[in-house]
Amino acid sequence: MMRGRVAYAGAIHEAYPEGDNIRLADGRIRQEHEVVWLPPIEVGTIFALGLNYAEHAKELQFSSQEEPLVFLKGPGTVIGHRGVTRRPVGVAFMHYECELAVVIGRTAKNVRREAALDYVAGYTIANDYAIRDYLENYYRPNLRVKNRDGGTVLGPWFVDAGNIADVTQLELRTIVNGTLQQRGNTRDLVTDIPALIEYLSGFMTLAPGDIILTGTPEGVVNVNAGDEVVCEIEGLGRLVNVIASDADFGRV
Template identity: 35%
Template sequence: MKLLRYGDKGREKPGLLDESGTLRDLSGQVDDIAGEVLSDGGLARLRELDPATLPAVEGTPRLGPCVGGVSKIPAIGLNYSDHAAESNLPVPSEPIIFTKAVSSLSGPYDDVERPRNSQSLDWEVELAIVIGKRTKYVTEEAAMDHIAGFAVMNDVSEREFQAKRQGQWTKGKSHDTFAPLGPWLVTRDEVGDPHVLDLWLDVNGERRQTGNTRTLIFNVPFIVSYVSQFMTLQPGDVIPTGTPPGVGMGMNPQQFLNPGDVMELGITGLGSQRQTVISA
């Protein structure tokens, strides 16, 4: 299934994309794509519905972040060996975890803000894991059963804030609009193996990133198990899993985003995003 949220910011409604590409309203079935809805039982109940019986949504409404009720975004850094190399950093011996503020979530086609005093705004296409049930000390073998599905995320980053302004990475990762998520959550049964997915990102029509999840340093079940050793994951929590090479910071000379620039990105089977950069 492809589950999504549509409507004005902060007032999104739950929806489903049927096989014909028609957006169907789920408001009469669930309150949101969140919480218990993301559990195996909740998803099974949605699968039992005949999409043709659900109201079709007219027009082209705004799409919001595809998951609601997100309590945290523990992200994984430097999880592609070739990205670590372009960053002039060693391949990590265990996953690097940093936090993106929940307030950074935005829709897949919303504008991305360049913060005030920003000089180094960068892009990062990433596979995002969406947790489906409470997860604490889960084993690697059982980890996939705790995943509701997957989505595209652009882990937008301000590199000077991230690396040169003291402290941890969070301040360079958490500005409003720095976590476009969607367009939809694709349930894990439909994704199949998450380690064979192509990723890509263009800036102003020019290809910047090309990668495949088969080159992840730490794979999906290991990441979920690892993160759950340090914090309890709740339904709807989002784990971005790292980005392949081709970010602006790694180019020679470095290239960063300016107002008016357009990012387009996507992952096989998970859909695509498009954002225009504006000034905050």
């Protein structure tokens, strides 16, 4: 089942796909642009993977690491489908990152990889923006690169794990202003989902609502104010986002 969360008429509603429209939990049918989209779940701790596709690491001229490169993200980073992300003035290289987001469904501690997928509630799409100007190095990702307000778009739908036949064979695509710029497949993950859950739960407890952003494939390009960025993952839908300038946010 696909389900999302939206704000409409002063209340928060569960929403479901209904052809080209959405259906609220009370049965009302609305168009996508008539509602404010929220992240599809109540977000817990966000674990983000860096350089978890070999070709993307090569694209950034980085050799693979022995352990997963993981960092944390604060809750203020997250916005929903059709949200707006700010591009600060003066930066040279800001890019999208289309990622499969894994949502933990129950408390996980010292989980073996053979049982790891039993702890997954479902999946959604993430677009986790980065500003390379701010990066200090790949071993210590700068907070300004990955923890900016509104820099992580999540949604539009949460899809139950049981509705995804094979999470190891999902195609990812990113389209900027109508042009396909990024394409990859989850079969190319350096550290796969069971191994990530085993690794993280081996030294800390994962809780329901925690999210693992599994990394992005090669094909990142610079985006500018006014650009529309669409991230698609097979079986999970289509996540739309727009870039805005400092001036659009009232910053001059």
